[in-house]
Structures are given as C-alpha cells and as structure tokens.
Amino acid sequence: MRTILLFFYKNHFVFIFLLLEMVSVGLVVQNNSYQKSSFLNSTNFIASNVLFSYSKVSGYFGLKRTNLILAEENARLRSQSVLSFAKYQNNHLVYRDTIYKQQYSFLNASVINNSINKRNNYLTLNKGSDQGIKPEMGVISSNGIIGVVKEVSPNFCAVLSILHQEFRVSSKLKNQGYFGSLIWDGIDYTVGNLHDIPNHVEVLEGDTVVTSGYSSIFPDGIIIGFVKSIEKQLGDPYYTIQVQYSDDIKKVSQVYVINNLFKEEKQNIENSADNSLNDQ
C-alpha cells in the first residue's frame, strides 16, 4: 500500500495531466453531439455580458451598412403591403380568411459574437428563452440563411452557423426542384458544397439554391446562394456543386429567428408514421 501511494506521489504530475486531459477531451466529445445543454458556453452570465457590451461598441462601426440593408428590406416589404396596392374594384367583399393560416413567425435579434475562421463556427444572439427562442429554430438574415439555434439561456442563444461540420440543410435548385443537402467543407467561408443532385439534371453556373422546406426548421424558398461551379466525376451518379453563399456571414449583424408553428404537428405525424411501420 505504501509503495503504491509513493508511486502515485512520485508521478503525480503525469497523473494530474492524464486526469485533466481526460476531463477536457471528454467535454469535447460530449459537446460534439448535436443537441446538448451545458452552462460552460457563451450563453452563460459572464461571457454573454462581456460579449454583449463589446457588441454594443462594435455595432457602431457597422451602422451604416446595417441601416442600408434594413432600409432596402423595408422598401421591399412596403411594396408588398396592402397599402401600396391601388383598389381595383369598388365592390369588394369582406370575409374571414380561412385559406391562409400563419405557419412561421419571425423574431429579430442582433449578433453579439461571431466567428468564421474555425472548422466549427458559432454565433451568439442577444435574445433567449425569455423572448421565446427554443433550440432547433432556424436563423436567417435578410440575405440568406445563417444557422440553427443550438442552446438558449434566458437572454441569449448560441447558434450553430452554416460554417459548422454538423450543419446540413435540405436545399434545392430553385428552377429545377431537385433537392440535396448543403455542407460546408471548412476551406472557404463563402463557399459550401451541395451534394446528392443527380447528374442528369441540367445545372448552370449562377442558378439559385434555396431551402427545400422539408426540414421543418426553415420555410420553403429561403435563399441560400448561387451555383459557383459544377463538377461531374467519373462513376459518380451525383454532381459535386459548389455554392456561393448569398450572405456574407462575416458582416452579418441583424438576423431573424424563425418559429415554425406547425413543427410539433409535423414531427408527431412523421414519428407516428415511423412507429406504425416498425410495429408491423
């Protein structure tokens, strides 16, 4: 017993090293799972407040550009509003609308922390569970998609960026309708790879890529980017397509968080379909 204790004491440096290394690698592995709550991230009290006050200062430098984007968006929305349509007929009917039911609601938020140069990138937003944000909600900007909410605290949330190896979004070619999944390969932050588009489809450079709406996170038809280059490989029935993201993630400051009001219903019906298959 004495010799064992002596052995531990003599080599305590190595043992402490192994212990701490196992703890931290364990944290990494545990955190790699897509959905996990942990207090040691940028949504905790100290980190989020430091980042928030920093973004209050740094926000001033992007004000001009942000105002421009918001003004453009306002103009676009205003042109779609009822007031900008002239009345065409005098005898119009008043009816309760039962054809349209609202499926998505949007909440605006500011980016207070952002990165693009790592293999796995995250953003932090200044809204959290108190404002109704839940994990797995989609995040878009006025120019394109940004990511998916991963973790929330009362006033902040961490967003898995499209520049993350776990992030894949079901997307389709706007004019063809063929769908595939978009993944970032970790090299250029402005370019992603679109997989699973069969190579009999005619794809042209500059084609628009949008979300497919199959995922219940993003609505149908949100712009992702434009086809940059197309490669056909021998023996591979699918194209390798590079997509130029429509938004510059490095500069994004105002975003919208999407709440899908039908999400639970959709997941329930899909799960019960799965289960009834398994039962048979």
Added chain:
Amino acid sequence: MISNALTFSLRFIFLVLLQVLVLNNIQLSGYINPYLYVLFILMLPFEIPRSVVLILCFVLGLVIDMFTNTIGMHASACVFLGFCRPFVTLYNAPRGGYEFGASPTIKDLGLGWYLTYSGILVFLHHLFLFFIEVFRFSDFMSTISRVFVSSFFTLLLVVLCQYLIYGKGK
C-alpha cells in the same frame, strides 16, 4: 508573493480579454487566428510547481472555451502545453543550468533560447488544438498548414510582447 499573485491575475484577465475581444476577430485570409493567450503560461516562472501550472492551464483553457463555444478544446490543448513545458525547459537548458531566480523571458535567457522555447511550445499547442477541433485526420494537409501559419503569427506576437514588456534584452 501577494503582489506576484496580483500581477498574474491581472495578466490573466488582460490576456483573456485581448484574446476574446480583439484577436478572435482578426481573421487574415480565413486561415490565421493567433492565440496569444498562451503567453500567460509561457511567462509563468520556473519556481511554480508543475502540477499547479497544469491546473492553471486547465482553468485558462476553460475560460477561453467559454467565450468561443468550443468547450474542452482550448482546455485540452493548454493542459498538453503545460505538460510539455517542463520537458522543453529541461532539454533546452543553457550551459551550466538556469540561474537561480531566472524567469523564462528574453531578458534573462536571450532571444535564441526564447525562440526555441516558445516556438516548440506554441507549435505543440496549436497542433493539438487544431487537430482536436477537426477531430479527424482526413484533411491532414489543410489542418497542418493552418497549424504552421497560425503558430508563426502567435510566435511573432509573443516575441513582440516580450519586447514591449521588458524592453531590449541582453
């Protein structure tokens, strides 16, 4: 001793804030991200027990992780750095050993010694960090090039900081 502890804590807070608020936003060509915060570990005096250094490394890494949403990555890389430090100082000892009370700075031990010491440690830290971030060996060349480029810039900043703090060495 108390004034020493105060200096270390202030240096810790300063380097963490510098790293999180300034350096993490520096993205030269999308590849280069200097991690200057390792300077805190590089500057710890030789007299601090090795196991205390390890624990300090772990805490430093965890704090950086908190801000960057990379829980465990910086912590593990820092602990690895703390583990390697005694071996590097041992094999890199100047002729006749270290003088009593010497600290790992350019001023006390010269530029040549310091470049070897911090160069090896910064490279090992970045190697560990970038590979645990990617967590696979498939993009080996792109990862290793990131390691080299980022290590170079970190080393440059580390040496510059030494001159800023202590003035010109011997």
